[in-house]
Amino acid sequence: MFELLIKMAAIILSVSILISTYRVFKGPTMPDRVIALDIIGINIIALVGVVSVWLSTQAFLEVILLIGILAFIGTISFSKFIERGVVIERKRD
Amino acid sequence: MSGNEISYAIIGFLIITGSLFSLISAIGLIRLPDIYTRSHAATKSSTLGIICVLTGSFIFFVIDQSYVSARLILGIIFVFLTAPVAGHLICRAAYRTNVPLWDKSVQDDLRHILKRDDYNHKSTEFE
Numbered sequence: 001m002f003e004l005l006i007k008m009a010a011i012i013l014s015v016s017i018l019i020s021t022y023r024v025f026k027g028p029t030m031p032d033r034v035i036a037l038d039i040i041g042i043n044i045i046a047l048v049g050v051v052s053v054w055l056s057t058q059a060f061l062e063v064i065l066l067i068g069i070l071a072f073i074g075t076i077s078f079s080k081f082i083e084r085g086v087v088i089e090r091k092r093d
Numbered sequence: 094m095s096g097n098e099i100s101y102a103i104i105g106f107l108i109i110t111g112s113l114f115s116l117i118s119a120i121g122l123i124r125l126p127d128i129y130t131r132s133h134a135a136t137k138s139s140t141l142g143i144i145c146v147l148t149g150s151f152i153f154f155v156i157d158q159s160y161v162s163a164r165l166i167l168g169i170i171f172v173f174l175t176a177p178v179a180g181h182l183i184c185r186a187a188y189r190t191n192v193p194l195w196d197k198s199v200q201d202d203l204r205h206i207l208k209r210d211d212y213n214h215k216s217t218e219f220e
Contacts, residue, residue, distance in 0.1 A: 005105035009112040009146070016112075016119035023122050023131075031128050031187035038179055039122060039135045043115055045172065046146040049165075050108060053150045056157060064147070064168040068175070075179040083186035 006054045013047045034078045041071030100156045107149030114142030127195040128187045136180030143172055 020043065023036035045067050052060045077087050121134025151165040194201060 002101050002105055005109055009108045012109075012112040012116050016116045019116075019119040020122055026123075029128060029187065029192050031183050031190075031192060032131065035128070035132050035135055035180070035183050036122060038176075038183070039118065039139055042139050042143055042172065042176060043119075045168070046111060046115060046143045049143075049146050049150040050112070053104075053108070053153050056153075058154065058158070058160060058162065061162055061164040061168075065164055065171065068168055068171050072171075072175040072179055076182060079179075079182040079186040082183075083189050 003054075006050060010047065010050050010054065013043055013050060017043045017047070030082055031079075034075060034082070038071055038075045041067060041074070045071075097156070100152065104149045104153045104156070107145050107152070111142040111145030111147075111149065114138050114145065118142065127198075128192055129184055129194065132180045132184050136177055140172060140176040143176075144169055147172070 017040055020036045020039045024033050024040070027033045027036060045064050048060055048063050048067065052058070081087050115138075118135055118137075118139040121138070122131055125131045125134055147165055147169045151162060151169070154160045154162050154165070188203065189207070
């Protein structure tokens with residue numbers, strides 16, 4: 001029963017990743033695609049948690065922190081690029 | 094019914110609830126009309142769903158292997174702090190680059206402050 005619940009959670013998370021991929025392809029503007037990629041990253045974090053429960057191993061728990069930090073930095077840099085045109089601004093001299 | 098089965102039931106409930114919240118957030122991402130309502134659907138319910146899933150796996154490792162994982166606690170805190178900030182920044186970038194609202198929306202409080210019609214990029218003129 002518990003195994004079945006874990007498998008169902010993994011399937012539901014995969015379906016939600018696929019649905020968000022539709023928004024990445026379709027989305028009419030650039031921020032739609034960025035926010036869909038952010039949601040995909042967050043769902044991948046949850047999927048790593050579910051898979052590490054399924055295999056009952058502790059080896060993948062660093063991946064959660066790593067993907068969280070990478071998704072956050074990617075979204076920040078994309079939003080700064082959309083808003084200002086550059087990611088890292090130059091010094092005024 | 095032993096205490097172990099009850100804790101496994103709680104873990105399964107948390108994980109299933111979190112993944113259903115993620116599914117609802119993905120459905121809201123494709124059903125809602127413009128970027129602002131989409132980010133409203135995306136950031137809130139997906140953050141709650143992932144917090145439920147990670148709390149369930151944290152309780153699983155405490156019960157099953159008696160292992161208190163600090164990395165899972167750090168992951169929960171990090172996602173809880175950073176997902177709304179990312180949603181705020183991407184909505185702000187969308188508003189400042191004149192992404193239109195939904196054509197049935199009735200109120201736009203920032204329009205008089207930001208003058209969004211004649212906002213143009215200053216930083217791209219450097220090159």
